Amino acid sequence: MRKLADKIFIAIIAVLVLALAFSGFTIYKKSKDISKVEKEMNQAEQTITQNEEKISGLQQELDGAKSENEKIKSELDTAKNEKDKLQKENDSLKKQIETLKAKKNNSAQNTLENSAQNGQTSTQNPVNPSSGKKVCYLTFDDGPTSRTPEILKILKKYNVKATFFVINTSNINYIKQAYDEGHAIGLHSYSHNYAGIYKNVSAYMKDLQSISDKVYSIIGVRSDIMRFPGGSSNLVSKKYCRGIMTQLTKEVSEKGYAYFDWNVDSDDAGSSHSSYTRIVNNVLKGSDGKNSICVLMHDAESKTSTVQALPKIIEGLAARGFRFELLTSKVTGFHHGVNN
Ligand SMILES: [Zn+2]
Secondary structure, eight states: OHHHHHHHHHHHHHHHHHHHHHHHHHHHHHHHHHHHHHHHHHHHHHHHHHHHHHHHHHHHHHHHHHHHHHHHHHHHHHHHHHHHHHHHHHHHHHHHHHHHHHHHHHHHHHHSOOOOOSTTSOSSSOOOTTTOSEEEEEEEEEEOSTHHHHHHHHHHHHTOOOEEEEEOOTTTTHHHHHHHTTOEEEEEESSOOHHHHTSOHHHHHHHHHHHHHHHHHHHSSOOOEEOOTTOTTOSGGGGTOTTHHHHHHHHHHHTTOEEOOOSEEOOTTTSTTOOHHHHHHHHHHHHTTOSEEEEEEEOOTTOHHHHHHHHHHHHHHHHTTEEEOOOOTTOOOOOOOOOO
């Protein structure tokens, strides 16, 4: 009996020992797992710290890039302002050059010889277009056309400068030659269509701007002198808009333009076949008793007799004591009375 009890006791002890050993082993294993997990956690924490450092580094770079960007933007703005300023200076210098060019041309007239030797000109009456005490402004409207180079040739021969009030013709590029040879380019009209331009102020101003842009695109200079189609005294405009010339003469002056009519009419546009002798006589008679004249002529395509008359006109006026000058916005006078 006692032996059985011993055996049972031993068995219980053995079971207890085994259970203890097993749980000891399990605890050991778990604690090993825990330390593994802890190790992994440490590693993960380290990675997080590293990533955080990286993030803050990137943030700094981003901030740096942002401020760099703003700096570049402000540099860009400054450069743009500088560019605008230079552009303005450029425009004003161009204007100055134009004025100086006109001055130079006027003084050049004093030194160059002026007698022309072609068939139509008389050599007994040498022309000196710069010495006269009286002033003549020769003006040509409605060009340029193929008449223009012929006129330029004559003007060059006499060393006389003139003013061209231009429209948008298919030969508009001749204004470059005229300008380069020292003549003045004035604005006449883009369309020269009375019904269109005289219907209201904005239609007129739009047309004027168009011819101004065209001229600028060819010679690189803004013209500030102009002539109304039909002159400021025209009555035709009344048909399209009452009072328009009263408004326009005010408007263009406010916009900085000087407009010019004329006080001597060659009447080369008056009748379709004005003979050249009639044109010469009209001008010379028209100049009688005047110290300052602005002569209206046309270099429209059909005006061959104007070309023919020009040498006699220059000679005749020079013989009457006129010198020839360019119209500029500084010149005053030559305004007809407004009739509409
Ligand atoms: Zn005209």
